[in-house]
Amino acid sequence: MDVTTPGGEPVVLTRTRTTRTTSTGTAPARPGxxxxxxxxxxxxxxxLAALLTADGAVAGTHRIPTVPGPDGLVAAVRTCVRTLAANHGLPLDALSGVGVGVPGVVDPATGSVEHAVNVGVERPFGLADAVGxxxxxxxxxxxxxxxxxxxxGAAHTVDAVPTPRDLAFLALGTGVAAGLLLDGTLRRGARRAAGEVGHxxxxxxxxxxxxxxxxCVxxxxxxxxxxxxWPSPDDRPAPLVLFxxxxxxxxxxxxVRDRFAWAVAGAVRILVLTCDVDHVVLGGGVSGVGEPLLEAVRAELERExxxxxxxxxxxxxxxxHLAPRDVPVGAVGAALVGRGEVV
Amino acid sequence: MDVTTPGGEPVVLTRTRTTRTTSTGTAPARPGxxxxxxxxxxxxxxxLAALLTADGAVAGTHRIPTVPGPDGLVAAVRTCVRTLAANHGLPLDALSGVGVGVPGVVDPATGSVEHAVNVGVERPFGLADAVGxxxxxxxxxxxxxxxxxxxxGAAHTVDAVPTPRDLAFLALGTGVAAGLLLDGTLRRGARRAAGEVGHxxxxxxxxxxxxxxxxCVxxxxxxxxxxxxWPSPDDRPAPLVLFxxxxxxxxxxxxVRDRFAWAVAGAVRILVLTCDVDHVVLGGGVSGVGEPLLEAVRAELERExxxxxxxxxxxxxxxxHLAPRDVPVGAVGAALVGRGEVV
Structure with a gap:
């Protein structure tokens, strides 16, 4: 389960910058x-963690299983950060920042997390301080x-999204929910419940x-x-089998596929007719289906x-649009948060 | 149909300012x-037009029937502005501005209007220039x-809405649609279609x-x-008769009332779960029902x-919340736009 990408040629995010940066593995920290x-x-x-270069390239990723609860969370983040930094010869204090994306109610000003039931953090926990x-x-x-x-992350990696970035990231995972970037500004919501279209x-x-x-959606x-x-008969993901x-x-x-596409199209309509986001990026596990998913959802929208x-x-x-399959959008977005690109 | 309020004691909007301004009818322009x-x-x-004082009081209103089409629209706005200014002894160039709210797709930068089908303006029309x-x-x-x-207008007149103002104005009129003010900023939408929850x-x-x-909603x-x-048997508005x-x-x-409240509650849920607006103000003709409408919608939301x-x-x-019944929210909001309070 512990997979670290080699410190080879980084994946360059097409949108963020134009220059390339190369990474040479475990060399000591140096200029650049x-x-x-x-x-x-x-x-x-x-x-899932990603090391992001200043010009927006993914220099490396690291993935470990979740251990629920505050202590497990802090340990996992620490392990990821240390591993990625060490693999690229970076002392921790050379990093411009660490960002953590958590499925819960977050106060970004204090770095406190609550109601993150899926990762075992229910009561308010000062995650930023503990990780720091x-x-x-x-x-x-x-x-x-x-x-x-x-x-x-999607705003920085999906080619179709221009500046100012105006989009929803619609996660089709275990559940369904959206992140909203409206005219370049995160819409967290008055009570941090924006994007709960799944309910x-x-x-x-x-x-x-x-x-x-x-x-519910x-x-x-x-x-x-x-x-x-449509349960999978083998170890392939069910969405791939269905499509x-x-x-x-x-x-x-x-x-079953068309019914699924109808439901996703319903979520897209809700997001567009309510917020009028310029783009809706399909992400989450189901988006691993790729083009056939996009085609099915677009066909349903055209039909309506x-x-x-x-x-x-x-x-x-x-x-x-589809979230890019070769970029860990959530980790890249967290890295943008980490370096202070909060909007 | 031509009703002008006398230039007496103005209605003071509770939120905007604390001082009162008095109006003395048709006196000539003077300081203050x-x-x-x-x-x-x-x-x-x-x-429906309103003259707004600097401290947010409604000094007078004027109401005339709509004459559809660009010429009718310009003439109506001119009549309203001239009448209100004359009634209060104001030369036109003493006004800080004139704002016009139109049910259509508006480019606020140019003052052009299109798709305003209900008022007879379909193709792009430079309304601001023509009125000017x-x-x-x-x-x-x-x-x-x-x-x-x-x-x-609602943000400035509904007591329950604090600063920064974060609310939807849900118009229950001939149709259903919402205006959105998110964290103090108008959300017009990437293609000016935000708030179309009625469809x-x-x-x-x-x-x-x-x-x-x-x-559709x-x-x-x-x-x-x-x-x-529930058609009205006499000249009372149908909503009043039903309730x-x-x-x-x-x-x-x-x-019928509970079914209606269920549908309005549905629109409220859409607005809150998608945008997480802090407040939803019910307006439009049906809101003339007042407290019984609010009670029915709240009861349905509590039930769910x-x-x-x-x-x-x-x-x-x-x-x-309910839009205030004694303040012409749309005209007040247009007056705020007119004096440059666009956000």
């Missing part, structure tokens, strides 16, 4: 490393909600949801919903649009 | 009138979407909507929908919340 930061994306099962202490106090640590970090009603009196309601548009509707079976002409698979000149004028299908 | 502006709220049936010329060129004219103006689906395969879709939560479900009949114990009226700790944590019912 100013402005590098580490981003750590904490999920329910894994912690664990790293020896020499590097600034900033914390952000994971989807807010992800939308920043809006899609089907009145529909499937029961863990939130206590029925028929999440019950139809999430990876978990897809897995329940492959549908492409092969399995009529039932086509119906064909009967409504109002919807047609909104050009919904054009606004939808 | 600096910073006054006129706001004109253009609707499908009426044009009609007024003799001595006063700045600014144009804004009517709901954007209304949310500014999100509330009932899959439900009532046909003029937009070409079925089951607007088919259940608008004044028109209410009128269709009175329900209060008197008419079982069918109770069912009782089964979901997630919804309960969002405190939806607390966030809902």
């Amino acid at each position: 490393r100013e402005g590098w930061s580490v981003g750590v994306d904490v999920g329910g099962t894994k912690v 202490a664990a790293l020896g106090g020499g590097v600034p640590v900033r914390v952000e909600n994971d989807l807010n970090a992800a939308v920043l 809006l009603t899609l089907v009145p009196d529909g499937l029961p949801c863990g939130c206590g309601q029925r028929g 999440e019950q139809y548009a999430s990876g978990r919903a897809l897995q329940a509707a 492959a079976d549908a492409a092969a002409g399995d009529v039932r698979a086509v119906a 649009t064909s009967g409504s000149s109002f919807l047609a004028s909104l050009r919904l299908a054009e606004r939808v | 009138r600096e910073g006054w502006s006129v706001g004109v709220d253009v609707g499908g049936t009426k044009v 010329a009609a007024l003799g060129g001595g006063v700045p004219v600014r144009v804004e979407n009517d709901l954007n103006a209304a949310v500014l 999100l689906t509330l009932v899959p395969d439900g009532l046909p909507c003029g937009c070409g879709q079925r089951g 607007e088919q259940y939560a608008s004044g028109r929908a209410l009128q269709a479900a 009175a009949d329900a209060a008197a114990g008419d079982v069918r009226a109770v069912a 919340t009782s089964g979901s700790s997630f919804l309960a944590s969002l405190r939806l019912a607390e966030r809902v």
Whole structure:
């Protein structure tokens, strides 16, 4: 489970800067490393970290399993940061900052986290301070909600998104929720609940949801919903199996795929008609399906649009994009947070 | 139809300033009138204008019927501005500005309006320039979407809304749509379509909507929908009749009222779970019902919340308020736009 990318040629993020930076592995710290930061994306099962160069290239990544609870979280972040820094010959205090994206309610001013149920942190916990202490106090640590970090990462890595960046990052994972960057500014929400579109009603009196309601978007548009509707017969992810079976002409698979695309399209419509975000980037585990997912969602949006000149004028299908598959968007966004690019 | 309020004691908006300004009718221009502006709220049936003092008091209002089309619109705005200024002894060039709220797609930078179907302006029309010329060129004219103006007006007049102002103005009129002020900044949307929650689906395969879709929020939560479900037997507005009949114990009226409240609550949930606005102010014609409307919507939100700790944590019912009945929120907001308070 402990995978570290070699310190070879970094993946250059197409949007952020134009220059390339090369990395030479475990050489000692030297000039040219100013402005590098580490981003750590904490999920329910894994912690994924990225070392970002000043010009926005991913110099390396590190991945370890999640150990729930405050102590496990701090230890995981520390391990990731130390490993990435050591692999690239960087003393910790040479980093411009460390950013952590956490699936919970975050106060970015204090770095405190609460209601992060999936990672075992329920009561308010001063994550930024604890990580800062664990790293020896020499590097600034900033914390952000994971989807807010992800939308920043998507804004910097999706070619279709121009400046000022105006987009939603729609995570199709275990659950469904969005991060919002409106006219270049993070919309966290008055009570840090913006983007909770997964718990809006899609089907009145529909499937029961863990939130206590029925028929929530999440019950139809999430990876978990897809897995329940089309379980994988082997170790391939269920979304890949479903889309492959549908492409092969399995009529039932086509119906399940189209129903899934209908639900995702519903979430896209909610985001556009409410916030009028210029772009919606599909992310989360299901986005690993790639182009076939994008095509199915766009086809559904086009179908709905064909009967409504109002919807047609909104050009919904054009606004939808895929998160890049070769860039860890959440970790990159956390690294941007870490170096102080909070907006 | 031509009603002008006398130039007596102005209505003081509780939020904007603390000092009072008195108005003495048609006296000639004199010191103490600096910073006054006129706001004109253009609707499908009426044009309502307000003269706003520098300290946020409404010194007078003027109301005339709408004459559709560019020429009718310009003439109506000119009439309103001249009448209010003359009634208060103000030369036009003493005004700090004129603001016009229009139900259409507005470019606030140029003052151009299009797709304002209800007022007979479909193709791009330079309204700000035309009104400026009609007024003799001595006063700045600014144009804004009517709901954007209304949310500014609501932010300045609803006591419950603190600074920074974070709210939606949910108009329950002929249609349903919202204006959004997020953290003190107008959210117009990437394509000026923010707040179009009236055309999100509330009932899959439900009532046909003029937009070409079925089951839109607007088919259940608008004044028109209410009128269709419970037509007025006399010249009282249908919403008042429905709520009175329900209060008197008419079982069918109770069912129609509760269904209406359910639909409005649906729009509130969409706004809060997507944007997480701190407050939702109910406006538009139906809000003339007053407290019974607010009670019905809050009761529905409480009912939904009782089964979901997630919804309960969002405190939806607390966030809902009524637009003030004694202040023309749209015209006041337009006057704020007119004096350059665009955010």
